[in-house]
Amino acid sequence: MSTAMNFSSKAFTPRPPDKGSFPLDHFGECKGFKDTFMKCLRDNSFDNSKCRLQSKDYLQCRMDNQLMAKEPLEKLGFGDLKETSPSQEDKE
């Protein structure tokens, strides 16, 4: 938590997320996608750029199961993945 000792440096103010809060996945509907993503991360030494496809799949699962508001993938920063989904992995 931000302490009261920051006189000179700027204090940190938490900001609410842009699109609000994720509802909890109580039933584990997207657990499989999450496990794929985590495995991809571990295999690629936690490089996010290489696992964007899996993260896109996870968010797609959330949208399908009404755990997330449906948004076009461009708005989530996956615009480049939409056109080249299978070749993205080869490119990375």
Added chain:
Amino acid sequence: MLLPCVLREFFRWSTLSMRCTHTLRLQQLQPSERGLHTQAQQFISRHIGLRWKPQTRGIKNRHNKRTQSQEDEWKSKNKTVLTYIAAAGVGMIGLSYASVPLYRLYCQASGLGGTAVAGHDADQVETMTPVKDRVIKITFNADTHASMQWNFRPQQSEIFVVPGETALAFYRAKNPTDKPVIGISTYNVVPFDAGQYFNKIQCFCFEEQRLNPKEEVDMPVFFYIDPEFDEDPRMARVDTITLSYTFFEAKEGQSLPLPGYSYK
């Protein structure tokens, strides 16, 4: 004959120090310069309180009447000026009180919100391009409040991202108790200056999250680093950003527990 006039003069001088200058100048006139009629009139009107309108004949009387009306005019002018000044003072005080909601309206209209330094445009996510040569390590930290019994931990210790690219990270929380527990979390980003570039698209913070007994859930955080991070000279040496979440327990009617004490 002259002595009471001098005494009267002195008396008048001391009591009329607040009057306007013209009246004072009148008082400064030597008794010999003013007519006896004028002195008598003023003496009577002050001490007996009669508004004795003398016969207005003679140049000296007319001069006195003119100065009297001028005096009234000056008085009314002074009153108007004082009223304006008082109104301006009250207006300033009111403006200082009104400045708070007015500034809020201005911030809403201009979209600044008071906190943004680098623009946090929601449409930026669509158009931003990743800065591929600047790799930043994001480390994750999870904390709970002393009285919060959830097991809360990140599922990855670190992740490498580049500015302008959206990233996903997971935390896991488990409720080991037999009662449903509602938690609410907040986050912190270190270094503080980098925190302004850390934009969360969606997360699990600031809203009450309920976990049933013995339930375990994955909590994702979807975020990105603003591409302007790369252009900020203060951020040139920043390679690691730590994201830290802290969970607190939320209960209706809960009184804050004493720090250091935990209770079942």
